[in-house]
Amino acid sequence: MSSECRSVQNTFIQFGQELDDQNDRRERLIKASRDITNLSKKVIFLLHRIMNEDAQDVLKHSKYAYERGTEKLREVQEIYATIKAELQGDLFWRHHRPVSPGLQEYVEALSFAHYLGHGTLMTFTQVQCTLSDNNGVPYFPLPKEDYLLGLSDLTGELMRFAISGIARRGGRTRALQVCNFVRGCRSDFDRFTPFVRELRKKQIVTNQSLEKIEDAVYAIVVRSSEYDLPPEMLDDIISRSIPRFASGSAKAKCSRDVGSDDGHEDDY
Amino acid sequence: MDAHDVNFLNELLEQDVELREKIKVQATDLDKKTRIMVGILNKIHSTPSDAIPPLLDSVRPILRGCHDTSAAIAALVPPHQFWRWKDTWSNPLRTAVYSAALVEFLSSGSLISLSQTSEVLGIKEEWADRFSIAVEDYLHGLITLANELSRLAVNAVTLGDYEAPIRISVFVKNLFAGFSMLNLKNDTLRRRFDSLKYDLKKVEEVVYDVSLRKLAEPSSFREHNIWVESSSEGT
Numbered sequence: 001m002s003s004e005c006r007s008v009q010n011t012f013i014q015f016g017q018e019l020d021d022q023n024d025r026r027e028r029l030i031k032a033s034r035d036i037t038n039l040s041k042k043v044i045f046l047l048h049r050i051m052n053e054d055a056q057d058v059l060k061h062s063k064y065a066y067e068r069g070t071e072k073l074r075e076v077q078e079i080y081a082t083i084k085a086e087l088q089g090d091l092f093w094r095h096h097r098p099v100s101p102g103l104q105e106y107v108e109a110l111s112f113a114h115y116l117g118h119g120t121l122m123t124f125t126q127v128q129c130t131l132s133d134n135n136g137v138p139y140f141p142l143p144k145e146d147y148l149l150g151l152s153d154l155t156g157e158l159m160r161f162a163i164s165g166i167a168r169r170g171g172r173t174r175a176l177q178v179c180n181f182v183r184g185c186r187s188d189f190d191r192f193t194p195f196v197r198e199l200r201k202k203q204i205v206t207n208q209s210l211e212k213i214e215d216a217v218y219a220i221v222v223r224s225s226e227y228d229l230p231p232e233m234l235d236d237i238i239s240r241s242i243p244r245f246a247s248g249s250a251k252a253k254c255s256r257d258v259g260s261d262d263g264h265e266d267d268y
Numbered sequence: 269m270d271a272h273d274v275n276f277l278n279e280l281l282e283q284d285v286e287l288r289e290k291i292k293v294q295a296t297d298l299d300k301k302t303r304i305m306v307g308i309l310n311k312i313h314s315t316p317s318d319a320i321p322p323l324l325d326s327v328r329p330i331l332r333g334c335h336d337t338s339a340a341i342a343a344l345v346p347p348h349q350f351w352r353w354k355d356t357w358s359n360p361l362r363t364a365v366y367s368a369a370l371v372e373f374l375s376s377g378s379l380i381s382l383s384q385t386s387e388v389l390g391i392k393e394e395w396a397d398r399f400s401i402a403v404e405d406y407l408h409g410l411i412t413l414a415n416e417l418s419r420l421a422v423n424a425v426t427l428g429d430y431e432a433p434i435r436i437s438v439f440v441k442n443l444f445a446g447f448s449m450l451n452l453k454n455d456t457l458r459r460r461f462d463s464l465k466y467d468l469k470k471v472e473e474v475v476y477d478v479s480l481r482k483l484a485e486p487s488s489f490r491e492h493n494i495w496v497e498s499s500s501e502g503t
Contacts (some may be wrong), residue, residue: 005442006381012446015382015403023453090397093351113481121269124277144280195281 022094025086029095033102033238036076040102042111043072044157047112051165058170066117073113073130076106081129084139092140107150112157119177121151121185125142145196149254152189155182163216167253172220179213186210274309290344295357298487302363305330309370309416313423317432324371331371334364335390342392342399350397360403364389365401365409372414372495379443382406404457406448411460414440418467421474428481432473444468 047069055061087095107127114122128142162178165171186206193199308327315323345353368388371378386393386401393400417436424432444464452458478484 004378004438008442008446009449011381012380012449015407016450018403020451055400090348090350093349096352121273123269144277144284148277151360184269188274191274191278192281192376195285 011076024089026095026098029083029086030098032079033099036079036102037105039072040105043069043076043109044112046072047109047116048157048161050165051116051161052168058174062116066113069113069116073106073110076109077130080139084133087140096143100143103142103146104150107147108157110151111151111154113163115154115158115181119181121181129230131162145198148189148192148196148229149198149202151185151193152199152206155185155206155209158182159213160212166216166220172224175213175217175220177211179217181200182206182210182213287344287346288353291341291353291356294337294341294344295360296324297340298334298357298364299360301330301334301337302360304366304368306363309367312370312420314427316427317424317429320374324375327367327371331364331368331388332390338390338399342395345398348397354402357360358402361401362405362408362412366412366416367414373409373413373417373439377439379410380464385409388434407450407457408460410443411447411457411464414443414464414467418470421471425474425478425483431485433471433478434484437471437475440464440468440471461499 032058047065050065050068051062053061087099092099107122110127110130111122114120114126124144124147127147128138129136131140131142132138158178158181160174162171166175188201189199189203189206193203305327308323308330311323312320312322341357365385368385369380372378372384372388380388382401382403383393389401391400417440421433423438424430424436447461447464450461452461
């Protein structure tokens with residue numbers, strides 16, 4: 001083996017080590033990110049489940065949901081605390097791609113819980129705070145893009161939340177609130193779409209969700225204005241028109257439903 | 269979201285856009301410089317070996333000219349954000365690595381190391397988290413070099429240089445052996461490495477033709493540890 005050959009081999013041995021290290025790190029981060037996505041999804045389901053239970057005091061109940069969700073999300077924050085060494089310095093941006101989906105899902109779950117607890121949109125700084133140690137030192141810099149994309153997914157969850165709970169006690173007021181809130185999100189996000197490429201596609205979904213909520217809210221308002229009905233009866237009527245919003249099924253079925261509703265209402 | 273938060277985010281995003289534009293200007297600048305170098309280096313295929321050194325001398329000032337671009341990019345990129353912006357310049361940088369590696373091979377016959385490449389392009393070690401040559405980009409540059417050398421092996425013979433294919437053969441073989449030691453993940457680098465064997469084959473065929481016809485001095489084979497027994501038996 002010539003000396004030139006040996007020096008080439010030595011150089012490549014070094015590269016091999018570095019590439020292996022980075023590939024292994026990448027694999028570990030992909031696994032962690034999957035766990036985070038999974039846990040966050042579970043929290044979202046948990047929040048929906050809790051909010052679908054019957055409760056006397058609606059406000060207190062959503063506070064309870066918020067607490068349960070926040071508590072569960074601490075597990076996710078613990079995962080971030082353990083992988084922070086893998087994301088130090090320039091490593092975060094090096095491995096941003098595998099980390100990003102989990103981060104967005106986490107923002108979605110966290111902001112959903114936050115909305116139930118406070119009725120507001122969680123701010124960028126608040127999210128970054130949950131991803132910092134006790135001294136307030138961030139584990140890694142939260143990318144604005146991931147924050148916004150996570151929030152964009154929140155609107156879909158809110159649509160589900162508003163519509164599935166519309167027949168419950170206080171559900172109609174809540175649907176109205178959610179409707180206004182999502183409307184606000186939509187117009188805020190519109191300002192950011194030129195900066196974040198993926199947001200454009202998500203805005204379309206947000207618009208669809210908003211339309212579904214608006215249609216549901218419309219049904220409430222129309223019925224309660226024309227007929228002076230007690231709330232329990234309104235619950236009855238609206239619960240019959242829910243399936244088509246929740247599943248987004250064909251228009252033909254909708255018109256039939258509306259027709260039968262009208263016939264029914266004429267009895268009063 | 270209240271107006272304050274919207275404006276806060278908007279401002280941050282505006283800053284990123286501005287930064288991206290500025291970096292892009294530098295990347296385009298680097299691209300122009302590397303295109304000039306590649307243009308000149310293309311002439312190696314039609315330049316007799318004794319005229320190669322002056323050709324390389326005309327490339328060196330442009331390589332030095334890359335120092336300014338390197339410094340400009342390093343000044344723009346915020347700390348720890350090297351990988352965030354790297355895609356902006358990785359193509360021209362790979363070409364710059366290739367140019368530096370080709371100049372080094374044609375002048376000394378050896379493989380330029382990663383740290384040598386950084387030095388040639390004026391990339392300082394203390395910029396590591398802002399601007400440096402990633403191993404992947406360096407390796408991409410080397411594969412381009414191997415692609416080019418397989419062409420040169422053919423064209424050198426056309427120009428009457430029968431020793432060049434032998435030097436190239438040894439070099440590309442070493443390179444191939446080096447790449448074989450890496451566990452590459454399934455990306456473009458891996459696919460380009462897979463194509464390296466065709467370059468190797470092409471060079472070997474030229475060496476075979478040259479040795480079969482005894483066009484190269486037997487001493488040059490021995491010098492480069494090339495086994496020619498089988499081809500000399502044939503004649």
